[in-house]
Every structure is written in structure tokens, then in C-alpha cells.
Amino acid sequence: MDNNNFSTPGSSLEEKRRALLERKLRQRRAERSERRNFVRVSRDGFHPVSYQQEDIWFLHQMTGDHAVYNIAFQFRLHGALDIFRIQRAIMELVSRHEPLRTRFIERDGIPYQVIDAVPDPSLFCLIDHPVSDPAEREAWAECFVGQEANRGFDLATGPLFRCSIVRFSSDEAVLAIVAHHIVTDGWSFTTILDELEQLYGDPQQLRAHDLSPLPIQAVDHAVWQKSSLSDEIKAQQLAYWARRLAGVPGFDFPTDRPRPATMTWSGALSERKFAPELGSRLEELARSERMPLLAVLLAGFLSVISSHSGQEDLAVGSVFNGRTRPELEPMVGLFATTLVLRSSTEGDPSFLDLAVRCQEAVLGALDNQDLPLGKIVEAIKPFRDPGKNPLFQISFSLDTAQTSGLDLKLHDLEVEAVQIPTKQSRLDMTVTVSHDEGAGMSVQIEYNTMLFDAVRIEELTEQLEFVLSQGVARPDRPVSELLPTRIPTRKIPALAVPMEAHGPEGSGKIEVSPAVSGIEALSPATTAEQALALLWGSVLGVPARKFDREDAFFVVGGTSLSLMVLISAIRSQMGVDISVRDMYAAPTLREMALIVERAQDAGAGKVDRRVPSPLVPIKPTGSKSPFFCVHAVGGSVFPYVSMAEFFHPEQPIYGLESLSLTGLPAAANVPEIAAEYVRHIRLIQRSGPYLFGGWSSGGSIAFEMARLVAAEGEAVGPVILLDSWVPPGLDALPSMPERLESFLCDFALLQNRDPETIVRRATRAGSAAGDVIEALLQTIEEAGLAPTGMRGDLRHRIEVFLNNQRAFLTHRTSPAGLSVALFATDQSRRGEIASEWRSVALDGVGEYPIPGDHYTILSGENVSAVVDQIQLCLDTQGWS
Numbered sequence: 001m002d003n004n005n006f007s008t009p010g011s012s013l014e015e016k017r018r019a020l021l022e023r024k025l026r027q028r029r030a031e032r033s034e035r036r037n038f039v040r041v042s043r044d045g046f047h048p049v050s051y052q053q054e055d056i057w058f059l060h061q062m063t064g065d066h067a068v069y070n071i072a073f074q075f076r077l078h079g080a081l082d083i084f085r086i087q088r089a090i091m092e093l094v095s096r097h098e099p100l101r102t103r104f105i106e107r108d109g110i111p112y113q114v115i116d117a118v119p120d121p122s123l124f125c126l127i128d129h130p131v132s133d134p135a136e137r138e139a140w141a142e143c144f145v146g147q148e149a150n151r152g153f154d155l156a157t158g159p160l161f162r163c164s165i166v167r168f169s170s171d172e173a174v175l176a177i178v179a180h181h182i183v184t185d186g187w188s189f190t191t192i193l194d195e196l197e198q199l200y201g202d203p204q205q206l207r208a209h210d211l212s213p214l215p216i217q218a219v220d221h222a223v224w225q226k227s228s229l230s231d232e233i234k235a236q237q238l239a240y241w242a243r244r245l246a247g248v249p250g251f252d253f254p255t256d257r258p259r260p261a262t263m264t265w266s267g268a269l270s271e272r273k274f275a276p277e278l279g280s281r282l283e284e285l286a287r288s289e290r291m292p293l294l295a296v297l298l299a300g301f302l303s304v305i306s307s308h309s310g311q312e313d314l315a316v317g318s319v320f321n322g323r324t325r326p327e328l329e330p331m332v333g334l335f336a337t338t339l340v341l342r343s344s345t346e347g348d349p350s351f352l353d354l355a356v357r358c359q360e361a362v363l364g365a366l367d368n369q370d371l372p373l374g375k376i377v378e379a380i381k382p383f384r385d386p387g388k389n390p391l392f393q394i395s396f397s398l399d400t401a402q403t404s405g406l407d408l409k410l411h412d413l414e415v416e417a418v419q420i421p422t423k424q425s426r427l428d429m430t431v432t433v434s435h436d437e438g439a440g441m442s443v444q445i446e447y448n449t450m451l452f453d454a455v456r457i458e459e460l461t462e463q464l465e466f467v468l469s470q471g472v473a474r475p476d477r478p479v480s481e482l483l484p485t486r487i488p489t490r491k492i493p494a495l496a497v498p499m500e501a502h503g504p505e506g507s508g509k510i511e512v513s514p515a516v517s518g519i520e521a522l523s524p525a526t527t528a529e530q531a532l533a534l535l536w537g538s539v540l541g542v543p544a545r546k547f548d549r550e551d552a553f554f555v556v557g558g559t560s561l562s563l564m565v566l567i568s569a570i571r572s573q574m575g576v577d578i579s580v581r582d583m584y585a586a587p588t589l590r591e592m593a594l595i596v597e598r599a600q601d602a603g604a605g606k607v608d609r610r611v612p613s614p615l616v617p618i619k620p621t622g623s624k625s626p627f628f629c630v631h632a633v634g635g636s637v638f639p640y641v642s643m644a645e646f647f648h649p650e651q652p653i654y655g656l657e658s659l660s661l662t663g664l665p666a667a668a669n670v671p672e673i674a675a676e677y678v679r680h681i682r683l684i685q686r687s688g689p690y691l692f693g694g695w696s697s698g699g700s701i702a703f704e705m706a707r708l709v710a711a712e713g714e715a716v717g718p719v720i721l722l723d724s725w726v727p728p729g730l731d732a733l734p735s736m737p738e739r740l741e742s743f744l745c746d747f748a749l750l751q752n753r754d755p756e757t758i759v760r761r762a763t764r765a766g767s768a769a770g771d772v773i774e775a776l777l778q779t780i781e782e783a784g785l786a787p788t789g790m791r792g793d794l795r796h797r798i799e800v801f802l803n804n805q806r807a808f809l810t811h812r813t814s815p816a817g818l819s820v821a822l823f824a825t826d827q828s829r830r831g832e833i834a835s836e837w838r839s840v841a842l843d844g845v846g847e848y849p850i851p852g853d854h855y856t857i858l859s860g861e862n863v864s865a866v867v868d869q870i871q872l873c874l875d876t877q878g879w880s
Contacts, residue, residue, distance in 0.1 A: 038216045038327060041223050043098075046105060046112035050222035051372030052322065052334045056182040057104055057111040058374065060155060068265040068424040069181040071189065072149035073406060076141070077173040078414040083165070086175075086410070087124050089199035090163050093192065094119040097332040098217045099183040103158040113219060116158070123159040127166045141166060141174040149420045153180045175408075183218075185336035186399070187321050192332060193408045200410050218333030225370075237368040241376045244342060244364065245391065248315050248382065253394060253428065254308055255451040256792045258567070258577040260612045260663025264450045267425025271444045272461035274468075279441030281472045289352065294318070294398040295359035297433050298341060299351055300468040301396050302358070303479040304460065306345045315342040317395035317427070318362075320369065338373050339365040340391055348478045351471035393428040398435070422446055429457075450663050453792025524549055528574075528593035528600075535573060536589070539566045552587040554641050563638070564793050576600060587641075612663035613680050616655035619644040626652040627720075628681055630694035630701045633808060634746065635661050635800040639695055639858040646867035654684075656698075658800045666803050670727070670811040674704035681705075688714035691874075695858060697808040699724025699820075703841070707816045718821040718846065718877055720870060723854050726836040729812035737763070740776055743801045747785060749855040758783045773798060819843040821873045823850045823866060825857065848873060 041047065049057065060069060094100040101116040127144075131137040144166055153160050160180040167173045177192070184192070195211060252259075286293040302314050322328075322335035341361040345354060377390045408415050430446040443464060447457050463483060470482045524533045524547065533547045540557050547556065553563070563583055571577050576599035578592070586592055616637045618629075627647070629640040637655025644653050656677050660666040667673040681690070690709050692702040699721040706716045733739065741759055748755035762779040776798075777791045786794060820841040824830035830847055837845045848869045852862040 038220050038224050040216055040220050043115055043219075046107075046114045047219050048222055048226060049104065049111050049113050050218070050225050050334065051375065052337055053104070053113070053182050053222065054111060055372055055374040056334065057155065060180075060182065063265065066265060066424075067150040067152050068426055070149060070151075070153070070178055070424075071181055071184055071186075072145075072176065072178040072420050073189065073193075073408075074141075074145045074149075074177075074418050074420050075175045075408050076416040076418055077165075077175055077410070078416070079171055079412060081165075081167070081171070081173050081410075081413060083126060083167070085200055086165065087126075089196055090124055091119050092199050093196055094123065094161065096195070096211065096214065097192075098219060099188075099333040100161040100179070101159065102183055102219075103160065104155040104182065106156070113222070115219065120159040123162045125162070125164040127164070129166055129168060131168045137168050137172065140168075145174060145176045145418075145420060146423075148176045148178055150423060151178070155180070155182065182334055184332060185321070185334050187323065187336065188332040188334075189406055191330060193406055197409045197411075212330065214330065216327060216331075218331055218335075221328060221331070221333070221335070228370075234371065237371045238376070238379055240364065240368045241340075241371065242380055245315070245340060245376070245380055245382075248340075248342060248391065249311070249313050251309065251311060251314060251393065253305055254571060255428075255577070256453045256456055257451060257796070258579045260450055264448065264663055264665075265424045265426065266449050266665065267422055267446055268449050268454065269419075269422035269444060269446050270454060270457040270461060271442060272458070272465065274441040274443070274465050276440050278465065278469055278472070279435045280437075282441070282468060283435070285472050285475065289355070291355060291359040292362050293435070295362050296355050296471075297398060297468070298343070298358040298362070298396055299355040299479075300464060300471055301431065302343060302345060302354065303351070303467050303471070303482055304463050305394070306479070307483045312346045313342075313344050315340055315392050317341070317373075317392045318365070319395060319397040320366070321400065322369070324369070337369055338395065339369055340373070340376070341365055341396070345479055348480045350476045351479055351482065352475035354479055355471075355475075389427060394431065395427055395429070396431045397433070399432050425449070428452075453795060455792055455795075524589060524593070526593055526597070528596045529589055531574060532570075532589055532593050532596065535566060535569045539569060547589055549590040550588050553583070553589075553592070554587055554638075559638070564790060570596065574600070613683075614657050614659055614662050614664065614677060615680050615684065616657050618655050619647070619651070619653040622648075622650040622652040624648065624651045625689050625691055625717075626654050626685060627691045627693065628654050628656060628677075628702075628705075629720075630656045630677065630692065630698035630705070631658055631804075632694065632696035632698045633801055633804045634797065635804060642858060642863045643867050646864045648871065654681075656680075656701075658804060660796075660800055660803070666800075667807070669807050670701055670704050673807060674701050674708055677701070678705050678708050689717055690714060691717040691720070693720025693722065693870075694724060695722035696724055696854070697727075697804065698722075700727050700808060700811060700813065703813065703816075703818065703820065704811075706818050707814075710816065710818060716818070718819045718873065719841070720873070721820050721822045721837070722866070723824050723833075723850075723857060724822070725833050726813055726840060727808050727811040730809045733806060733809060737772060739802060739805060740772060740798070742805065743798060744776060744780070746801075746855075747780065748783075751785060752856075753783070753785065758785070813840045815840045815842055817842050819846070821846045821848060821870075823848045823857075823869055825850060825853055846873060 056069060063069070095118070098115050101119050103114045103116065104111050105114055106112075129140060131140060144164075148162075148164055160183045162178050164176045164178075165173055179189075198211065282296055283293055286296045289296075298316075298318075301316075306312060306314060317338045318341045319336055319338050322337040323331075328335055341358070343354070343357045343361045349357065373391070382390050407417055425446050425448040427446075428448050428451055432444045432446075433441065434444070435441045443461050445457050445461060467479075467482045470477070471479075524530045529549060536547055536553065536556070536558075539562050553566070558566070567578055567583070574596055576596055578595055578599070582595055583592070586595055618637065618641055620626075629637065629643075631637055632639070635658030637657045640653065640655050647653060658666070659673070659676060664676075667676055688709060690706070692705050693699065694702040699719065702721075702724075703719050706719050710716050734742075741763075744759055744762055745755040748758050758779060761783070762776050773795065777794055780786050780794065781791075818841050820837050822830065822834050822837060822845055824833055824847070830849065834845045834847050850857055850862070850866045850869055852859075852866075856862055857866055
């Protein structure tokens with residue numbers, strides 16, 4: 001990056017600040033001379049949208065009616081609620097603020113806003129649901145508010161602001177307020193709640209016309225915004241951003257899971273309250289150095305993410321309120337704007353020096369904030385990845401309006417603000433720091449759960465607090481000396497492989513050094529092969545093993561768990577992400593090395609750019625109709641990998657992995673799962689004959705898939721059931737401890753371990769700790785069932801298990817004109833299972849004996865015998 005974009009290393013802090021101040025004053029004088037006053041425009045017809053609304057409208061077209069751009073609050077109301085008063089107050093509020101009754105239409109691909117003359121009556125909803133039991137009332141409120149918060153909006157039909165009240169009794173209710181981001185922002189909600197409080201207050205005295213008048217509103221700002229700057233000022237600001245963001249590198253903060261090929265929005269929220277005195281000390285440092293508090297906080301955050309990524313040139317987004325003139329402060333509408341803050345930790349600056357660099361980024365961005373992010377992206381044309389936002393994937397903001405802790409007061413009611421659990425994330429991470437003199441400083445991180453585990457984000461907030469406390473104590477200390485002993489041990493690789501950074505612009509791309517030793521030249525030949533051989537040895541616990549280039553990871557001892565450890569090691573050691581799908585499709589050392597090399601040559605951290613898919617190509621080649629094997633309750637296709645080599649050479653085999661393991665939303669029940677799998681299968685096999693099968697609960701999904709394609713007139717072979725039974729169709733699920741015990745038993749038995757002692761230990765630990773899942777994870781580690789450092793992945797796998805288990809246990813299988821082939825071990829048990837299947841498989845049930853038990857039929861020597869029986873079945877039914 002051009003050093004002209006940063007403070008000159010040799011100049012003093014005072015000189016830098018003086019230069020910044022002079023530049024800021026010149027810029028503002030120039031802009032003041034070009035600007036004019038707001039003018040109220042006609043409300044007839046449709047009107048242009050603001051730049052900010054333009055960006056949100058475009059993003060909404062990508063997400064559809066997804067709730068990712070919803071802003072929602074909930075309040076529990078205790079006392080005698082006057083429904084007429086609250087409804088009237090809400091309607092008067094909407095009448096007063098035009099954005100709350102505005103819709104957005106499209107003409108020739110361009111969005112326009114239409115202001116409705118009166119509020120839409122449907123924006124207010126009252127539901128009477130008498131409930132006396134507090135626990136039931138709480139559960140119902142949580143469910144209802146969650147649905148409201150996650151219900152999308154139609155921008156064209158509206159309304160885009162809605163209020164719902166559930167009344168449980170004469171003195172207990174819950175209020176949910178939801179709006180689309182295109183008509184509101186955080187600042188707006190402080191105004192909305194303040195005025196709602198006033199309008200509900202004394203029922204005899206206050207009306208909307210008693211509030212201060214609004215001579216102009218958001219639509220006037222939109223018209224002004226697009227005509228207020230001269231072409232010269234626009235060109236100056238565009239030149240600033242083109243210069244500031246020239247050559248901005250992509251930034252991939254290390255993730256816990258590979259990034260999906262297309263963007264997902266599933267998310268969660270993590271919050272941490274800093275030590276009571278930290279906020280005031282940071283504010284004092286900012287005041288003494290005459291710099292924005294945001295610059296000091298940003299210096300700490302960049303120190304943390306630089307240490308995690310090894311990258312020095314960093315760009316993050318930052319949200320500002322956008323109310324640059326006093327006339328805008330009382331308005332409701334979308335004025336908030338996102339700016340790009342680019343700075344660098346190059347040269348290992350002191351904490352204070354880095355804060356000065358961040359100050360330059362903040363002030364420069366504020367001076368050039370009239371151009372929206374969308375226009376900047378259009379102008380500089382960064383590389384676009386469908387799985388990422390352009391320019392930045394992480395934002396870092398200071399909440400000056402205290403929107404994270406908004407309160408509502410309603411006259412004589414007791415009102416309790418309750419946080420709504422976050423289920424969406426617009427970016428990889430959205431970091432917001434709030435500071436209130438009474439409440440202190442805290443940080444919230446909204447994060448993408450497809451990429452990060454909760455424990456990872458919690459560690460990040462802990463590290464941020466530590467770095468800020470060290471920085472404020474010793475601001476002259478180099479940032480590299482603020483973090484090292486605090487990095488959690490689970491992030492430190494177990495094996496150190498020599499590496500060196502390269503690339504003409506210090507892009508952070510990593511290549512293994514040719515100096516790797518310890519592997520004979522007769523075996524792995526290339527640098528990547530040699531490095532991978534070392535990683536294989538480390539992961540499998542046999543570092544002295546001399547792997548052959550054609551060795552397959554799963555053949556030499558790899559398991560589904562060690563596969564995840566290997567993926568993590570490749571990410572940390574070699575700088576690339578390889579998806580699970582890639583591992584199954586290219587399992588040999590040579591093939592895996594080719595994938596790594598291609599990723600490194602491309603300078604990208606992800607090879608697979610395809611749409612996320614549950615299909616895993618275990619053996620994709622061959623002239624026969626593919627055999628599609630559906631995962632069991634654990635969600636992984638790993639059990640089927642060992643089968644491939646024993647099938648006919650012309651028999652293609654694909655696995656179907658759980659949707660949520662591949663970056664796709666989880667389906668709720670067996671029919672939905674089956675429909676989604678059939679949809680993906682038809683992308684590679686458009687018509688029959690189809691061949692489906694599955695082990696354990698996977699067989700019931702395969703049966704449902706066969707029903708779907710048969711109902712459409714497609715030919716389908718016998719459903720291959722590998723020790724699969726008919727789902728029980730329960731009305732009520734077992735207790736959560738019982739369901740988790742089932743997970744632990746499966747986990748132990750699949751590793752040929754006796755589960756009884758392990759389950760007892762987990763039960764005792766759960767009773768003592770209170771957190772059953774955390775206790776279970778700890779027990780798994782202590783029992784040696786999984787290596788340390790895998791808790792995040794295991795927690796995700798437990799979620800997958802529970803979702804699949806619920807779908808299976810509650811499914812009722814309807815009869816269908818299908819045949820099934822049942823492969824089971826014990827004869828009496830096989831007969832019992834076959835009897836159940838005969839009640840639903842109307843075209844008959846074939847029985848085939850196989851060796852082993854439920855957990856070993858697809859391992860060791862049993863695999864070849866099982867495949868032989870499957871092949872016999874297919875041959876006798878004309879599939880040879």
C-alpha cells in the first residue's frame with residue numbers, strides 16, 4: 001500500500017495532528033461553499049431514494065424477504081395497558097414520520113419511494129392469548145417475538161414498520177416493534193421510543209401536533225443529497241477513496257469452518273462488559289491526545305485481528321450516524337452511513353502511533369462521507385466474491401447513540417426491555433463498542449455462525465479487552481508486545497512447518513519453505529506434498545511415517561474427526577481453506593497437494609466456488625446410475641467413503657451430507673430434507689433410474705426421496721437400507737439429557753469404546769456444571785474420544801445430530817409403492833425390522849444378512865462383505 005496514505009513515520013505526533021486539522025478545515029470550507037439549504041419537495045407521485053436507501057434496496061433484492069435487514073425491539077409490559085392509547089400513539093407517530101409509511105417501488109431497475117397519505121392499519125396488531133402460567137407465558141412470548149423479528153418485509157407493498165402486542169392478561173403483555181432498515185436506523189429508534197413515550201403519556205394533553213414540527217423529512221434529504229454536491233466535490237471525494245483504497249487486499253480472518261461459496265446470513269450475538277474503569281481510561285487517553293475515541297478503540301481492534309491473521313494492511317467498515325447537519329437530528333429515517341477505515345500495523349508501531357494512523361483514517365473518511373459505499377465500489381471495482389461483501393467482511397463501530405440499550409417508558413406502566421436473540425449476521429463480524437458513563441464500556445459482536453463458533457468470538461472479545469487495557473497503560477509499547485501470551489492454546493498449531501511470506505505487495509499469501517525435511521524424496525515430491533505429509537503424520541500421531549503420494553488419508557487411518565483437525569492445520573499452516581467436499585473428492589496426498597497449490601497460486605483462501613451442496617462426490621466417475629448414500633443422524637458421509645473401492649469400477653457413488661454442514665440452512669423434517677436432497681441430485685442426474693440408500697436413520701430419508709421421484713413418474717431402484725428402521729413418529733421428544741446421551745453413545749460406539757462409563761461421567765459433570773453440553777464436550781475430550789481444540793466443531797455437530805434426531809423421531813412414514821432391500825446383522829432383529837418396513841414398502845422387502853453390528857458394518861473387514869451383498873442385490877434386480 002502507498003505510504004502516502006498513512007502518517008509519515010518520521011514526523012512527530014503534533015505535526016501529524018496539525019496537518020490533519022489543516023486539511024480538515026480546508027475540506028470543510030470548500031464543502032460549505034458548495035452546499036445549499038434543504039427544500040421541502042412535493043409529496044405527490046414517487047420520489048428518488050437516498051444513496052443509503054439505494055444500497056439497502058439493492059441488498060434486499062439479493063436477500064429477498066430474508067430478515068437480515070430487520071431492526072427489532074421487544075418490551076414486556078406490566079400494568080394496566082390502555083390498548084386504545086397505545087394504538088393511537090403508534091398511529092400518530094407513523095403519521096408524524098413519513099418514512100414509517102413509505103414504500104419502495106421499482107421502475108426500469110431504479111428504486112423510488114412512495115409516501116402513503118395515511119398509516120396502513122395493518123401495521124398494528126393485537127393478539128389476546130390468555131395465559132396464567134409464567135413459564136408458558138415466557139415461552140409463548142419468546143416464540144412470538146422471534147417470529148415477528150424474523151418475518152420479512154415486502155418493500156413494494158409495505159408497511160415497513162409494524163407493532164404487535166400480545167396480551168396475556170389485563171396487566172401482562174409483550175410489545176414487539178419491527179422495522180426494515182431502509183426506513184430506520186439506530187438513531188431513529190431513539191426518536192421513535194422517545195416520542196412514543198410522550199404520545200402515550202397523558203391521554204388528555206399530548207398529540208402529535210404538540211411535538212416540535214418537522215419542516216423537512218427524509219425524502220427532502222434524499223433529494224438534497226443527490227443535488228447538493230458539485231461535480232468538482234464529488235470528483236475530489238471519489239479521488240480520495242480511489243487513492244485510499246488502491247490495492248486494498250482481501251482480508252480473511254481465520255474461520256472455524258470453510259467459507260460457503262455463496263453468502264449466508266445465519267448469525268448470533270456475543271457480548272462482553274469491560275472492566276469498570278477501562279472505558280474512562282480510554283476516553284481520557286483520547287482526550288489527552290486530542291483524537292476520537294473511535295481511533296483509540298480501532299487501534300486495539302486492528303492489533304487483535306492483525307495478530308490472528310498475520311496481515312498488516314487492514315480495512316474494516318465502520319458505521320456513522322450520517323446526521324451531519326442539525327436539521328437531521330430529530331428525523332426518523334435511514335441516515336446512517338458505512339465508511340471504510342483502512343490502516344496498517346506495518347513496522348510494528350506503538351499503540352499510540354497506531355491510534356494516530358487510525359485517527360487519520362477516521363477523519364479522512366468523515367471528510368469524504370458524502371459518496372455512498374455503493375458508488376465507491378462501482379468506481380474502484382474491487383474483486384467480487386459471491387461469498388463475501390466487497391471491500392470488507394468485518395465492521396467496527398462506536399455506538400454514540402447508545403442504541404444497543406434503548407429503553408421505553410409508558411406513563412404508569414412498568415416496561416422491561418428484553419433483548420431479542422440474534423439469528424442473522426450481515427457480515428462475517430459486526431463489532432460494536434458502547435460506552436456509557438453509568439454503565440461503563442461493553443462490546444457486542446454479531447457474527448456469522450457458518451464461519452465462527454461462539455467460543456472463538458468470546459476469546460476475541462477477551463483479547464480485545466486485554467489489548468486495550470495494555471495499550472492504555474503503556475501507549476508507547478509496540479503492538480506486537482500487547483497479545484502473545486493471551487492467544488488461546490487451541491489456536492497454536494501442534495506442528496510447526498517452516499513458512500515464508502511472499503508476493504509483490506506483501507499480500508500475506510503463505511507458501512511452505514522448500515527447506516521442509518524428514519520426508520524421503522522417493523515419496524512426496526513437491527513442496528506441498530512434503531508439507532502435507534508432515535501434517536498428516538502430526539494429525540494421525542505417526543510423524544515418522546513415510547507416506548506415499550498415492551496414499552489416501554482415510555485408508556492410512558484418517559477419520560471424520562481427524563479430517564477436521566487436518567483441515568484446521570492446513571488452514572493455519574498453509575494459509576488455505578479446503579472444504580470437506582474437496583477432501584472426499586481428492587483424498588490422496590497427491591490430489592490434496594494439487595488443490596492446495598491451486599489455491600495458493602490464485603491467492604485465495606477457498607478453492608470451491610460452487611453453490612453450497614450436500615452432495616459429496618465419493619467416487620463420481622462411472623457409466624452406471626449413481627448410488628446416492630444419505631447420511632445417518634450424525635450428518636457426515638464419512639462411513640460411506642470406505643465402500644467405494646469395493647464396488648464395481650463403473651459404479652459412481654455420491655454421499656449426501658447434512659445441509660447445515662455445507663453452509664445451507666437446516667431443514668426441519670424428513671420430507672423437507674428429502675426434497676432438498678432430490679433438488680440437488682437433479683443438478684447432476686436429471687432423470688431416472690435413481691438409486692438411493694442410507695445407513696441407520698439415513699435409510700428413512702432415502703425412502704422419502706424415492707417416494708418423491710416415483711410420484712413424478714421416475715424409475716427408482718430398491719431403496720438400500722443399511723441397518724435402518726422405520727421412524728417411530730413420536731408426538732413428544734425424549735428429554736434433552738436423554739437425547740445428548742444418545743449422541744454420546746453413538747460417538748463412543750463408532751470408535752469402538754464402551755459408552756457406559758463415559759455416559760456416567762458426563763452425567764455427573766453435567767449435574768455439577770449446569771451446562772450439559774459443555775460438560776459433555778469436556779467428557780469427550782477427557783475420555784480421549786476427540787482431540788482438544790475441537791469443541792467448536794463438536795458443538796456444531798451436536799446441533800446437527802439433534803436436528804436430524806428430531807426429524808427422524810417425529811417422522812411418520814406413509815406407505816408407498818416402493819421396494820426396499822434391508823441389510824441387517826442379527827437374524828431375529830432383521831426379521832423385526834423387515835416386518836416394520838413391509839407395512840410401508842408395498843412392493844416388497846428383500847432381506848440380506850451382513851456381518852458386524854450396527855456400528856461396525858461399514859468398518860474394517862465388514863465393508864467388503866456388505867458391498868458384496870449390495871452388489872448381489874443390484875445384480876439380481878437388473879442393476880448390473
